[in-house]
Amino acid sequence: MDDGDYLKLQAEISRSTARSPAEFIRNKLLDRPLIFKVRNASADELAEQICQLKESLKKAIYLFERAVTNIKMQQGKMPVEQLLIHLELEKRMLTKQISEIHQFVIEIVDRYGSDDKQHKEFKEGSALQ
Missing domain, CATH: 1.10.287 (Helix Hairpins)
Incomplete structure (x- = not known):
């Protein structure tokens, strides 16, 4: 994983509703639905x-x-x-x-x-x- 991939992952984690980075990664690895916050x-x-x-x-x-x-x-x-x-x-x-x-x-x-x-x-x- 290079710096670009890491920054992209950090951005996804910050936009998600997961309570922690570990929860986000666990859901992503287990193919569970990921929920993201989107501003209108x-x-x-x-x-x-x-x-x-x-x-x-x-x-x-x-x-x-x-x-x-x-x-x-x-x-x-x-x-x-x-x-x-x-x-x-x-x-x-x-x-x-x-x-x-x-x-x-x-x-x-x-x-x-x-x-x-x-x-x-x-x-x-x-x-x-």
């Missing part, structure tokens, strides 16, 4: 994208709640018209962020989803309304 890269990527989506939603909600709190604190200090304009601007910013998040979800569904009716409705935007 697309699932890892999907999980990362979902985490980004979650953070985007958290940020949008936080910013809108902060804006509403600021508006409430300004009641009585500013004319009602200015408060309504400020609230409308914040609402538009939130709507824009939600639209961007909606686009991001569509990209995720296109990449990992199916072509069923719900998917098509979501892409057309009817699921948002």
Whole structure:
């Protein structure tokens, strides 16, 4: 056994579910089934994208709640018209962020989803309304 074979064997042992190298070699010599751990890269990527989506939603909600709190604190200090304009601007910013998040979800569904009716409705935007 040369160094290359040894390294290959070590790599197989590290990917297997055997509790020890001896168990792995015993199973291999006796032609028992060997079980290997395999990571699904697309699932890892999907999980990362979902985490980004979650953070985007958290940020949008936080910013809108902060804006509403600021508006409430300004009641009585500013004319009602200015408060309504400020609230409308914040609402538009939130709507824009939600639209961007909606686009991001569509990209995720296109990449990992199916072509069923719900998917098509979501892409057309009817699921948002």
